[in-house]
Amino acid sequence: MDLSPNTSEQNPLFQKLEKVRRRQGKVRDTHITLAHGSGGKAMRDLIDEIFVKSFDNPILSQLEDQASFNLAHLMSQGDRLAFTTDSYVVDPLFFPGSDIGELAVNGTVNDLAVSGAKPLYLTCSVILEEGLPTETLRRVAASMQAAARKADIQIVTGDTKVVHRGAADKLFINTAGIGVIPKGIEISAQKVQPGDVVIINGELGNHGAAILIARGELALDTDIESDCQPLHNLVANILKVCPEVHAMRDATRGGLATVLNEFALSSNVGIRLDEKSIPVREEVKGVCEILGLDPLYLANEGKLVVVVPKKSAEAVLSAMKSHPAGKDAAIIAEVSASPPGVVLLKTVFNAERIVDMLVGDQLPRIC
Structure with a gap:
């Protein structure tokens, strides 16, 4: 059959092929099938209609196997790249205040932000x-995409895999992020x-408590929502008044207690927490009391812990309170030379107890 350039447009086979291509991006399946991970047309349609259409931007639309960046543009914004990756397996996928998609974007944005970086690009697998x-x-x-737009970043490349029924639990997401410090x-x-x-x-434990209640295993009726939010603009506010921030982490799995232990061990210092100063919602305290949990270990998805010189503390606190993500900011601890590598909590009864690293997992699949 002659498919030369002069005759192909009139050829019935060519016309049929063009008709099929024009239907590209029309996903009619109501459920994911193994064909959607096969590398063929079903997979291409899924990617085009759901991911390319949702994340549309000039870099992604090239549909290469990688995203390419202009190095001069990147380095004009700083002198180092920040690079991170994270995976999200939260159960349930949708929960009060957020969902796995927003969580995946904000979680990676925040991992970049606490290094002082400006988040720029994400992957989505x-x-x-x-x-x-x-x-x-x-x-x-x-x-x-809504979360990426809010954080002013672009999702520029990704990957899609489908596994047999029962080999995973609905949907897992991996993201990697690049920013400039x-x-x-x-x-x-x-x-x-x-x-x-x-x-x-701000308040501790809202995300962990919201996930626990959303699983429906407890007969609890509260209005607790996840604190999932991007923190890069809050970090920018902090750095404007205190470029010499010493340490900063987002308090996700393991909560505040884990972050402070990491700081104490890394710098071989002591940290003394004041329980009266730690902001925790009464509803979260109630959930913890019922279940025997400690809010210091509950996961958060919109909370950061920042360590600054004492002379800058009030300026940083004021800058944080001026941003919606920091309106409930509070000074909660001081750093001492001893006991090295130990976090101590001054309780509401003026006693002291050691706050150690979390052993095990209070709540699996929290993010």
Whole structure:
């Protein structure tokens, strides 16, 4: 059959092929099938309609196997790259205040932000279980794009895999992020010094409590929502008034207690917490009391812990309170030379107890 350039447009086979291509991006399946991970047309349609359509930007639209960046543009914003990756397996996928898509974006944005970096680009790789409703995937992709737009970043490349029914649990997401750290910003857990002050940007434990209640295993009726939110603009506020921030982390799995232990061990210092100063919602305290949990170990998805020189503490606190993500910020601890590598809590009864690293997992699949 002659398919030369002069005759191909009139050829019935060519016309049929063009008709099929024009239908590209029309996903009619109501549920994910193994074909959606096969590398063929079903997979291409899924990627085009759900991911490319949702995340549309000039870099992603090239549909190469990688994203390419202009190095001069990147380095004009700072002198170092920050690079991170994280995976999200939260159960349930949708919970009060957020969902797995927004969580995946904000979690990676915040991992970049606490290094002082300006987040710029994300990847999105998904592992889908056969049988997942297609509409669920659409909702998650739309949520990711809304979160990316809010954080002023672009999702520029990714990957899609489908596994047999029962080989995963609905949907897992992996994201990687790239940001640029401005010149002069040196934030590290190894820079904490005696005399420093520890500040947190708001209430602890809301995310962990919201997930626990959303699983429906407890007959509890509360309005607790996840604190999932991007923190890069809050970090920018902090760095404007205190470029010499010593350490900063987001308090996710393991909560505040784990972050402070990491700081204490990395810098070989002591940290003394004041329980009266730690902001925790009464509803979260109630959930913890019922279940025997400690809010210091509950996961958060919109909380950062910042360590600054004492002379800068009030300026940093004021800058944090001026941002919506830091309106409930509080000074909660001071750093001492001893006992080295130990976190102590001054209780409401004026006694002291050691706050150790979390052993095991209070709540699995929290993020």
